Structures are given as C-alpha cells and as structure tokens.
Amino acid sequence: MSETRPISFLRRWREPGSSRMPFWLYTDEEIYRREQERIFNGPHWSYVALTAEIPGTGDYKRSWIGERSVIVVRDEDGSINVVENRCAHRGAQFCQTHSGNRKDFVCPYHQWSYDLKGNLQGVPFLRGIKGKGGMPPDFKRENHGLTKLHVAVHNGVIFASFHPEVPDFEEFLGPTMLKYFERVFNGRELKVLGYNRQRVPGNWKLIHENLKDCYHPGLLHTWFVNYGLWRADNESANVMDAEHRHSAMVTKRNQGGKGEATSGIGSYRENMELNDGRFLDVEEEAWWDGPTAVIQSIFPSVIMQQQINSVAVRQVIPRGPRNFDYIWTHLGFADDSAEMNQRRLRQANLFGPAGFVSVDDSEIIGLVEEGMTQNLEAESLCELGGREIADTDTHISETLIRGMYEYYRKVMEI
Amino acid sequence: MDATIRFAVQDLYTDYVRCVDDTRYEEWPDFFTDECMYRIVSRENFDAGMQMSALALESKAMLKDRVYGMNETIYHAPYLQRHVVGIPKILGAENGAIRAQANYVVLRTKLDAFSEVFNTGRYIDTIATENGRMKFKERICVFDGELVPNSIVYPI
Numbered sequence: 001m002s003e004t005r006p007i008s009f010l011r012r013w014r015e016p017g018s019s020r021m022p023f024w025l026y027t028d029e030e031i032y033r034r035e036q037e038r039i040f041n042g043p044h045w046s047y048v049a050l051t052a053e054i055p056g057t058g059d060y061k062r063s064w065i066g067e068r069s070v071i072v073v074r075d076e077d078g079s080i081n082v083v084e085n086r087c088a089h090r091g092a093q094f095c096q097t098h099s100g101n102r103k104d105f106v107c108p109y110h111q112w113s114y115d116l117k118g119n120l121q122g123v124p125f126l127r128g129i130k131g132k133g134g135m136p137p138d139f140k141r142e143n144h145g146l147t148k149l150h151v152a153v154h155n156g157v158i159f160a161s162f163h164p165e166v167p168d169f170e171e172f173l174g175p176t177m178l179k180y181f182e183r184v185f186n187g188r189e190l191k192v193l194g195y196n197r198q199r200v201p202g203n204w205k206l207i208h209e210n211l212k213d214c215y216h217p218g219l220l221h222t223w224f225v226n227y228g229l230w231r232a233d234n235e236s237a238n239v240m241d242a243e244h245r246h247s248a249m250v251t252k253r254n255q256g257g258k259g260e261a262t263s264g265i266g267s268y269r270e271n272m273e274l275n276d277g278r279f280l281d282v283e284e285e286a287w288w289d290g291p292t293a294v295i296q297s298i299f300p301s302v303i304m305q306q307q308i309n310s311v312a313v314r315q316v317i318p319r320g321p322r323n324f325d326y327i328w329t330h331l332g333f334a335d336d337s338a339e340m341n342q343r344r345l346r347q348a349n350l351f352g353p354a355g356f357v358s359v360d361d362s363e364i365i366g367l368v369e370e371g372m373t374q375n376l377e378a379e380s381l382c383e384l385g386g387r388e389i390a391d392t393d394t395h396i397s398e399t400l401i402r403g404m405y406e407y408y409r410k411v412m413e414i
Numbered sequence: 415m416d417a418t419i420r421f422a423v424q425d426l427y428t429d430y431v432r433c434v435d436d437t438r439y440e441e442w443p444d445f446f447t448d449e450c451m452y453r454i455v456s457r458e459n460f461d462a463g464m465q466m467s468a469l470a471l472e473s474k475a476m477l478k479d480r481v482y483g484m485n486e487t488i489y490h491a492p493y494l495q496r497h498v499v500g501i502p503k504i505l506g507a508e509n510g511a512i513r514a515q516a517n518y519v520v521l522r523t524k525l526d527a528f529s530e531v532f533n534t535g536r537y538i539d540t541i542a543t544e545n546g547r548m549k550f551k552e553r554i555c556v557f558d559g560e561l562v563p564n565s566i567v568y569p570i
Contacts, residue, residue: 098458194459194466198562222487269487275475325561330466345465346472353562354454354469356480360489362565367491 010377013414018405019387019398020379023372026203031412032321038411039300040066040318043166045152045159047302047315048072048082050329052156052190058101058116064317064325065160065301070149071095071105072158075116082160083118084147105146118146155185157313173298174241180248180296183289184306189334193344196328198353202365204300204316204324205408210361211297212400214238214249215384220364221357222267223350227280228256229308230293232395237291239391244403245299251395253292253308278346279356282308283339299404309340310347322369326362328352415504423502423514423541426548431497434569439484442569443477444549447542450474451552454570456560457535468566480569490567495532496521497570502539511551512541518555520570522563533557533570 011024025031040046048063049072060073062085069085085095087107094107104121106113113122120141128134149160152169159169170178200207210216217224218231225231230251237250262268274280284292288306296304303314311332317325328351332344350357372378382405385397389406392399426445433441446452455467471477484490502516515538522532535557542551555570 192464194462194464195456195560196466196468196562197456197458197560198564200564220489267487272482272487275478276473278472279476279479341465345467345470348466349469349471352468353564354566356483356488359565359567363490366564 012377013409014379017387018389018402018409019383020381021405022377022379024376026205026369026372027321027376029321031414032318034412035300035318036066039408040068041162042411043161043163044300045161045166045169045172045298046300047157047298047313048160049158050156050190050192050313050331051080051153051158052192053099053329054080056101058103059099060095060102061099062095062097064315065149065162066318068162069093069095070160072160073102073116080151080153080158081117082149082151082158083114083145084149084162086147087112088120088144088146114146118148120144120146155182155187156190157181157185173246174243176239177241177246177248177296177298180239180250180294181298181304183287183294184304184311186287191332191334191336191341193330193332193341193348196330196352198326198362199319200324200326200362200365201322202324202369203321204318205404206365206368207303207314207316207324207326207361208297208299208404209401210365211249211295211303212247212404213398214251214395214400215398218261218395219265219267220360222269222272223357225262225265225268226256226272228254230395231256231261233259233261234395236395237391237393238395238397238400240389240400240403243407244389245407246297247400247403248294248296249400250291251293252290279349280308281343281346283343285309297400297404299407305351307351308347309343310351311344312348312351322373326353415507419507419512420504422548423504423512426541426550427499427502427516430550431499435495435497437494437568439481439568442481443474446474446477446553447544447549447551448474450477450550451554452477452550452569453553454555454557454566457556457558458560460554460556468562484567488567490565492525493568494523495568496523496529499537502537510543512539512548514539514541518570530563532563533566534559535570 013022046065049061053061054074060071063070063072070082071085072082074080085093087094089112092107092109104113104115111124115121126135150166152159235252240247293307305312313329315327382398382401385399389403430445452471453467454469459466498519500517502514505513517536520533521529523529538554540552541548
C-alpha cells in the first residue's frame with residue numbers, strides 16, 4: 001500500500017475476512033442504502049428510549065431507527081408502543097418535538113388522528129359531505145394505522161425493530177453481552193441527567209469501530225494515559241457475542257504515571273497535574289464488580305458507557321454515508337446521593353461534544369472520513385492481534401473490529 | 415442603573431471577547447472569580463431544568479485545567495472563533511453582584527473552509543467585583559442549536 005499507483009473506482013473487497021476494510025464502505029450511497037435495509041431495518045434491535053423518559057400515560061419521546069423517525073409512547077394500559085412517525089395518509093412526519101404528553105396523535109395536514117397504540121381513529125369527512133366525496137366503501141380504518149414496531153423493554157431500556165422476524169432481545173444480545181448490559185441496567189430506577197447532541201462528520205460505523213478499538217484510548221487520550229483510566233497496561237477483557245457483532249471493552253484503571261505503557265507515547269504528559277482534582281474524584285461503586293470502565297457496543301444503534309462514575313447511553317443515528325448524529329443521554333440512578341450525583345456531573349466533563357476525552361474521538365473520526373474519501377479503493381488495516389476473531393485479555397488488539405465486519409459482510413453479502 | 419456600572423459591564427464583555435477571539439486563552443480564567451461557575455449548556459437541558467451541560471467548570475482552577483486541555487491535550491482540528499455579542503441587559507444588582515444577560519453569535523473558521531455559524535445563544539451572568547475589577551462569578555452560555563457541529567473546544 002505504500003507504493004504510489006493510480007486511483008481506481010472499482011468497488012471490490014479484495015481480501016477475504018475482515019482485517020482489511022475498503023474505504024468505499026464509509027462513503028458510498030448504495031452501500032448506505034443497503035445498510036438501512038439490511039441492518040437498521042433488518043432483524044436487529046435498535047435502542048430508542050428509556051422508560052424513565054416516559055413515566056406517565058401519554059408521555060412520548062421521538063426517536064430514530066436508522067433514518068426512520070419513530071415515536072415511543074406509553075399508553076393507557078401502561079404498555080410501551082413504538083410507532084413510525086409518518087402519517088398513513090400522505091406521509092407527513094407529524095411529530096416535531098423531542099418529547100411531551102398526548103392523548104392521541106393528530107397529523108396537522110388533514111387531521112387524521114391515531115390513538116397511543118398507533119391505530120387510526122379519526123378521518124375527517126370519511127363518508128364525504130352532502131352525499132359527495134369521502135373514502136370508498138371498502139376503506140377500513142384498521143388497515144391504515146401507523147407502522148407498529150416490535151418492542152423489547154429490558155430493565156428500563158427500550159429497544160424496537162421494524163423487522164417481522166427479529167429474535168428475542170436476550171437471544172439478540174447473547175449471554176455474555178446480557179451480563180454486561182445488566183451490570184448497568186439491573187432493574188434499578190434510572191435518573192436522566194440531561195442530553196448532549198452532536199453531528200459528527202463521519203460514517204456511522206466509525207463510532208462503533210472507535211468503541212471496539214481498545215488500542216487507541218491509551219494512545220490518543222492524554223487523560224486516560226496519564227491517570228491510568230485506560231491504557232496498555234490495564235487489566236482488561238475484550239469480549240463479543242457469538243455472532244461477533246456486539247462487544248464489550250472492559251478495563252480496570254491503575255495508578256497511572258510513568259511506565260511501560262507510557263514509554264515513547266507522545267500523548268503522555270509527565271508534568272501534567274490537575275489544578276482542580278475534583279474532575280477525577282472517583283468513588284468506586286459496588287455494582288462495578290471490578291472493572292472501572294465497560295464500553296459496550298450494541299450493534300447497530302447504541303453504545304453503553306460506564307467510565308468511572310460517568311454513565312451514558314450514546315445513540316447512533318446515521319445521516320447519510322458521511323455523517324452521523326451522536327446523542328448522549330447522561331444517567332444516574334434514583335438512589336444516588338447528592339455527592340454521587342455531583343460526581344457524575346463533574347466527570348461528564350470528560351465526555352460528550354466538549355469533553356476532555358471524547359472530543360479527541362469525534363475529531364479523529366472527521367479526519368478518518370476525509371482521508372478515506374481521498375482514495376476509495378484503499379483499505380484500512382486491522383491486524384493487531386492477528387487476523388483471527390476471538391475474545392482477548394489484551395488491549396493491543398483489533399479483534400472486536402474484525403468481529404463486527406465479519407458479521408457485517410455476512411449480512412450485507414459483499 | 416449608574417452609567418459607570420453600565421459602561422464597566424460593557425467593557426467586561428468586550429474585553430472577554432477580545433481575549434477569547436485573539437486566542438489569549440491563558441488570560442481567560444482571569445475573567446472569573448476563584449469560586450465560579452462556567453457552563454456551556456443546550457437550551458434543551460437548561461429550559462427543562464436538567465443539570466447536565468456540555469461543559470461545567472466550577473472553579474478558576476478548573477478553567478485553568480481546561481486551558482491546558484485545549485492547548486495541550488485535546489486533539490482537534492484547528493479553528494478560529496469570532497464572537498458577536500449584543501449589548502448586555504443589566505437585570506439587577508444585589509449584595510454587590512450584578513445580574514446581566516446578552517445574546518451572542520460565535521462564528522467558526524476552519525482551515526480550507528468558509529466561516530460558519532458555530533454557536534448562538536445567550537450569556538446569563540452574575541458579575542462580582544474583586545480588587546476593583548469586575549469578574550464573572552457565573553457565566554452560563556445557553557446555546558440554541560442543540561446539535562453541536564461536532565465539537566466545542568475553545569471557550570464560548
């Protein structure tokens with residue numbers, strides 16, 4: 001790859017396996033369309049909301065599955081429905097607020113109304129007026145409701161799917177991923193601390209790669225290297241589900257400072273000292289059960305983050321092949337003490353669109369997307385730890401990324 | 415409101431903008447009292463009374479850590495800022511603290527690109543006087559467009 005050669009625009013995935021990814025996967029409209037069809041609308045569960053966001057009857061939240069806008073709503077019998085935000089009549093995306101409370105949904109265009117389960121209720125002038133006009137006699141309201149999605153609610157977290165044959169949620173995650181999921185979401189009451197929303201100029205797969213790439217945190221992020229939060233010499237585990245699409249990166253912080261993991265590492269700052277140590281006033285929590293950080297990538301829609309006392313759900317919404325929206329829902333728990341609440345807020349300064357650590361990632365993704373666009377036929381190299389795919393206990397590995405693309409290649413048939 | 419106070423507040427605002435736009439970031443913490451609050455928060459969170467911010471610094475020491483971060487540790491593509499700040503409205507003065515607000519527009523210019531609207535919103539400020547100099551005891555930057563164009567590195 002180091003030799004100069006003419007650029008070609010052949011879309012070929014030259015090598016078998018998933019240790020080399022051609023750059024057109026991250027730029028191409030047709031690939032993007034197929035991803036919408038097979039991945040976001042395929043037999044996968046996508047994260048849409050938390051039950052804590054819609055505690056009462058009629059509470060709703062607008063969310064997204066891939067490019068499709070959906071409404072997550074709690075109805076009169078307490079059940080949670082997810083319906084597509086698109087009027088069955090002429091297609092208007094009628095709900096335009098992030099959240100609220102409604103007795104029904106009414107499309108502003110022609111006043112068609114739907115109940116909280118998405119059933120069509122009212123059609124103005126259904127039988128015409130003065131004996132003229134109206135719907136044909138065979139029109140049946142029950143055939144024209146909103147698109148109703150499959151819904152899985154697991155310990156306060158709501159997932160949905162457009163696909164008729166989506167497996168059970170627990171089967172979708174598999175036992176290992178379920179264990180890490182339930183480490184955070186064990187049924188206790190969640191408290192939403194707020195949101196951060198950013199548009200990142202890169203393909204949506206790049207953020208999953210970033211959070212399956214256990215090699216980079218100890219190199220790119222000065223704060224992680226200096227304070228031992230995530231670096232090469234941490235005790236670690238990097239594990240997947242049986243299909244290799246989901247992953248958890250697990251690490252246990254150490255004391256940081258100078259050592260084998262910092263030798264020759266440009267981002268390590270030997271003389272850096274915080275003026276205000278409260279940024280890293282970490283209190284170990286019993287539910288961590290050892291690791292100080294677990295970053296779980298649940299393919300294709302969400303990253304679950306616990307890094308020290310900061311907990312967040314990071315939703316991934318593709319916006320064309322070269323952009324995605326990254327929506328952070330920052331969390332605490334209902335039984336947090338005032339001090340713990342304060343700690344979670346303070347440590348959130350490391351994350352999100354202005355975070356001391358996370359800015360590195362979203363900026364790097366912009367550089368990667370730009371670089372890839374220069375030569376679509378070139379490939380990324382993903383061979384740390386070999387070309388095989390297996391769980392590992394070292395951070396010096398790209399096995400989780402290879403895992404995701406093995407599954408991706410199968411689903412996409414490319 | 416005393417005209418001297420009014421002019422002094424305007425001077426504080428213009429000096430702040432000159433400091434930040436001229437990239438003299440090391441001097442930025444000096445616009446704040448030792449115990450202070452600097453927040454960049456979306457209108458969505460702010461209006462809903464949610465505590466989360468994009469950035470929330472609670473002391474001058476934290477502001478200094480941010481300066482070190484933006485200059486030394488946070489990887490980001492280079493950019494310049496240009497603030498346009500409206501005339502501050504002084505809302506009141508109690509116990510030696512002045513409450514004021516002003517609208518702002520921040521334009522961002524990246525290399526190889528045109529200038530763009532980066533962040534718009536309002537400052538909600540509490541101003542105290544320390545050794546004869548006005549300083550921010552609290553500066554809350556409430557931004558309208560909740561979707562951040564990738565990242566915020568430098569002070570608003």
